[in-house]
Amino acid sequence: MKTSPGARSWIAAGVRHELLTRALPALRHDMAAPVSVIRMALLMLKRQLAAETIDRAASEERMGLVDGQVSELVEGIRSLRDWELATTDDGITRAALVARCVALMRAAFDLHxxxxxxxxxxxxxxxxxxxxxxxxxxxxFLGALGYLHDGAPEAGAIRIEADGAEGLRFAALPREASAVNPVLDAHRAPRALAIDAVALQSLAEDLGYRIALERDSVRFSLGAG
Incomplete structure (x- = not known):
């Protein structure tokens, strides 16, 4: 049965949901870290207030720390809007795109x-x-990483490099035999929602980008169309 345009859009929406789910642990960590610092600073403030004499300088230092962490927490919450396709944004440079996405996924990929x-x-x-x-x-970008991660279980690294002045190329590199870790490999069981070629192509088409897929590489231009 031929897939309708609406069905293809639902497929792409499902892929985006899966990619956001994979990025959530890093997003949660970025927002939970300031909360931990704030709780510790407030505990220290309570102890200082309970003391016979209050160290004003130390209290101001703790308050400054809390204020800074609250700002970071608010910024982290606001950054969730960056995942909404309907939100107008100021765009992004190629270098910033690479840096942000790699920072999001590096820990999860390292575990595998x-x-x-x-x-x-x-x-x-x-x-x-x-x-x-x-x-x-x-x-x-995250879809390309997921495609190579899910489809090339023998890969030990994924290399991201420039593809001309306007594109990116992702390549899965084989793992050296001496570097195989059976404990890590045991956690590379196939995902029920793996990012395969159909999923990634559906995502790219829905977003309006052209993408070139091979078994161990992905290429796309940052310009839509």
């Missing part, structure tokens, strides 16, 4: 014995062009 390698050519530059639709590009 897969390192993320970024080419030095993707370092931020003063004239780095900003590309529109940062949310869409973030989903596409």
């Amino acid at each position: 014995g897969v390192s993320l390698e970024v080419d030095d050519a993707l370092a931020a530059g003063e004239d780095d062009k900003r590309w529109p639709a940062a949310a869409a590009l973030r989903y596409l």
Whole structure:
């Protein structure tokens, strides 16, 4: 039975949901860390207030710490809007896109014995062009990582490099035999919601991007169309 446009949109929405679910542990950690610092600072303030003499300088220092952590927490909550495709954003540079997505997924991939390698050519530059639709590009980037992670279980690393002036290329690199860790490999069981070629292609088409897929590599341009 032929898939309707509406059904294809639902498929893409499901892929985006799965990718956001995979990124959530890192997002939760970024928002939980300030809360832990705030609780500790408040505990110290309570002890200082219970003392016979109050150290004003120390109390002001604790309050400054709480204020800074509250700002970080608010910023983290606001950043959740960055995942909404309907939200107008200021775009993103290629270097910033790579840095943010790699930071989100590095810990999870490390736990599965897969390192993320970024080419030095993707370092931020003063004239780095900003590309529109940062949310869409973030989903596409994470989709490429997920596709190689799920489809190449023998990979020990995924390398991200520039593909010309306007694109990105992802390549799964084989793991050296001496580096195989059976404990880590035991946790690489196939996912029920693996990002396969159909899923990634559906996501790219729904977002309006062209993507080139091979078994161990992914390429796409940051410009839509």
